[in-house]
Amino acid sequence: MKVRIFVTLKDGVLDxxxxxxxxxxxxxxxxxxxxxxxxxxxELDVDPSVGRDEIDRxxxxxxxxxxxxxxxxxxxxxxxxxAS
Amino acid sequence: MQSAVIVFxxxxxxxxxxxxxxxxxxxKPHMVWHGDSELPPGLDVVAIPGxxxxxxxxxxxxxxxxxxxxxxxxxxxGRGVRILGICNGFQxxxxxxxxxxxxxxxxxxxxxxxxxxxxxxxxxxxxxxRYPENAVISIPVAHHDGNYFADSDILDRLENEDRVVFRYxxxxxxxxxxxxxxxxxxxxxxxxxxxxxxxxxxxxxxxxGLALFESLLR
Numbered sequence: 001m002k003v004r005i006f007v008t009l010k011d012g013v014l015d016x017x018x019x020x021x022x023x024x025x026x027x028x029x030x031x032x033x034x035x036x037x038x039x040x041x042x043e044l045d046v047d048p049s050v051g052r053d054e055i056d057r058x059x060x061x062x063x064x065x066x067x068x069x070x071x072x073x074x075x076x077x078x079x080x081x082x083a084s
Numbered sequence: 085m086q087s088a089v090i091v092f093x094x095x096x097x098x099x100x101x102x103x104x105x106x107x108x109x110x111x112k113p114h115m116v117w118h119g120d121s122e123l124p125p126g127l128d129v130v131a132i133p134g135x136x137x138x139x140x141x142x143x144x145x146x147x148x149x150x151x152x153x154x155x156x157x158x159x160x161x162g163r164g165v166r167i168l169g170i171c172n173g174f175q176x177x178x179x180x181x182x183x184x185x186x187x188x189x190x191x192x193x194x195x196x197x198x199x200x201x202x203x204x205x206x207x208x209x210x211x212x213x214r215y216p217e218n219a220v221i222s223i224p225v226a227h228h229d230g231n232y233f234a235d236s237d238i239l240d241r242l243e244n245e246d247r248v249v250f251r252y253x254x255x256x257x258x259x260x261x262x263x264x265x266x267x268x269x270x271x272x273x274x275x276x277x278x279x280x281x282x283x284x285x286x287x288x289x290x291x292x293g294l295a296l297f298e299s300l301l302r
Contacts, residue, residue, distance in 0.1 A: 016193045065143055067186040068233055
């Protein structure tokens with residue numbers, strides 16, 4: 001089972017990388033970009049027996065630093081829902 | 085003074101740290117590999133050196149803070165053993181939760197490598213007692229992720245409890261309130277981004293870091 005975890009900086013936490021990307025887009029003459037935030041995508045291939053709670057714990061214990069980061073978990077079901 | 089230096093794959097200031105500890109104490113530190121699960125008995129000081137442990141994978145300090153030896157370090161901190169985390173060591177200490185906050189990418193994105201003027205904001209700690217009050221010292225910094233972040237409640241608390249030990253005298257990496265180093269509530273765990281172990285010999289260009297290691301002797 002493929003699980004996708006999106007790790008992003010919390011609102012209000014300065015994102016220097018996002019700012020640099022924003023400047024680079026502007027320097028390439030792309031107009032109308034108001035803000036850029038950069039994050040991480042972590043893909044896990046897990047046994048179907050691994051529950052949502054367990055994945056939450058993986059995020060809290062290692063995959064995200066919840067002092068500065070939020071995470072969102074995308075399970076295959078929700079991925080299908082999005083597609084339909 | 086019995087000390088140990090923790091060595092991770094990617095540590096690169098472990099030998100400098102060992103030289104600094106041996107210079108003041110006359111005793112060679114134990115070099116402890118990250119895969120070990122126990123520290124040698126009778127330690128007074130555990131030092132977590134600078135570098136790029138585990139290639140900074142995931143986040144700086146993230147993998148090291150979950151390594152086998154860290155459980156023993158956390159346990160030693162609980163017993164009152166002094167823990168000194170410098171640069172990557174500071175990042176590791178925040179990732180373990182022994183120190184609050186997080187160290188983020190420098191605000192201007194650049195790797196900062198230069199001598200930094202620091203104010204010793206608290207000289208009544210186990211790590212700074214050999215510095216005069218309000219001392220201004222010059223210590224090298226060399227980091228990419230040194231931008232100290234914590235929410236304003238934590239920052240207020242750190243300041244009210246005199247737990248900000250070192251401050252940059254001018255803005256250098258975007259750190260909240262120019263914080264360069266903090267201690268834990270019990271006062272036996274120090275994390276700092278600048279490198280005092282790189283300023284202990286005239287040949288280094290300065291010796292302002294020496295008093296920190298001498299403070300450890302008590």
